[in-house]
Amino acid sequence: MLQAALARRSHSSVTEDAPSREELLPLIAAASRVADHSNLRPWRLVEIRDEGRDKLAKALGKADGSKKPSTKPYRSTLIIAVVASRQKSKVPEWEQDATASGVAHMLSLLLDEAGWGVFWRTGDLTRKKAVRKAHGLKRNEELLGWLYIGGIKEKYLGGRGKRPVDPTKFISSI
Numbered sequence: 001m002l003q004a005a006l007a008r009r010s011h012s013s014v015t016e017d018a019p020s021r022e023e024l025l026p027l028i029a030a031a032s033r034v035a036d037h038s039n040l041r042p043w044r045l046v047e048i049r050d051e052g053r054d055k056l057a058k059a060l061g062k063a064d065g066s067k068k069p070s071t072k073p074y075r076s077t078l079i080i081a082v083v084a085s086r087q088k089s090k091v092p093e094w095e096q097d098a099t100a101s102g103v104a105h106m107l108s109l110l111l112d113e114a115g116w117g118v119f120w121r122t123g124d125l126t127r128k129k130a131v132r133k134a135h136g137l138k139r140n141e142e143l144l145g146w147l148y149i150g151g152i153k154e155k156y157l158g159g160r161g162k163r164p165v166d167p168t169k170f171i172s173s174i
C-alpha cells in the first residue's frame with residue numbers, strides 16, 4: 001500500500017486499452033471500503049464507453065455553448081464519472097462528499113497499482129444542465145468529475161511517482 005501510494009502518478013494521456021467491467025468490479029468493491037459515516041454509500045459511478053462517449057461529447061458541447069460536440073471524451077476509451085449522491089441523513093453533506101471523493105481517490109490508486117493510467121478531470125461544466133442530464137443526475141447528486149482511464153504509454157512504463165512532500169511540513173500538534 002505504501003509503495004503503491006508513493007508510485008502513483010496521473011497520466012494525462014493514455015492508450016486506447018482499457019479495463020473491462022469485470023476487471024473494474026473488484027477494484028470498485030475495494031474502493032467502497034473508504035470511511036463512510038453511517039454507511040450511507042453516498043456515491044455512484046457512471047461507466048462511459050462507446051456511444052456513452054458520444055453522448056458526453058454532445059452534452060459538453062451543448063453546455064459550453066459551442067455547436068459542435070466536445071472532443072474531450074475521446075481522450076480515453078473508458079471514462080468513469082464520479083457522482084456524489086447525497087442521502088437524507090444527519091450526516092452533513094460535506095462528510096458524504098468526502099466519502100465520495102475518497103472512493104474516487106482510492107479507485108484511482110487501485111487502478112494505478114493494477115497498471116492503468118488514470119487522470120481525474122473536472123470543471124464548471126460538471127454543474128451544467130446538459131451534462132447533469134447526460135449522467136442522469138438526480139437533484140441530490142453532483143458530479144465530482146471524470147476519471148479518464150487507459151493504458152500507460154510506453155515512455156511512462158515502470159516510471160515512479162513524483163517526489164513526495166516533506167511530511168514534517170504538513171503535520172503539527174496542538
Ligand SMILES: Cc1cc2nc3c(=O)[nH]c(=O)nc-3n(C[C@H](O)[C@H](O)[C@H](O)COP(=O)(O)O)c2cc1C
Pocket residue numbers: 008009010011119120121122123144145162
Ligand atoms: C477533484 C480533482 C479534479 C481535477 N480536475 C482537473 C482538471 O480538470 N484538469 C486538470 O488538468 N487536472 C485536474 N486535476 C489534477 C490532475 O488529476 C492531477 O492530479 C494533477 O495533474 C497532478 O498530477 P499527479 O496526480 O500525478 O500529482 C484534478 C484533480 C482532482 C483531485
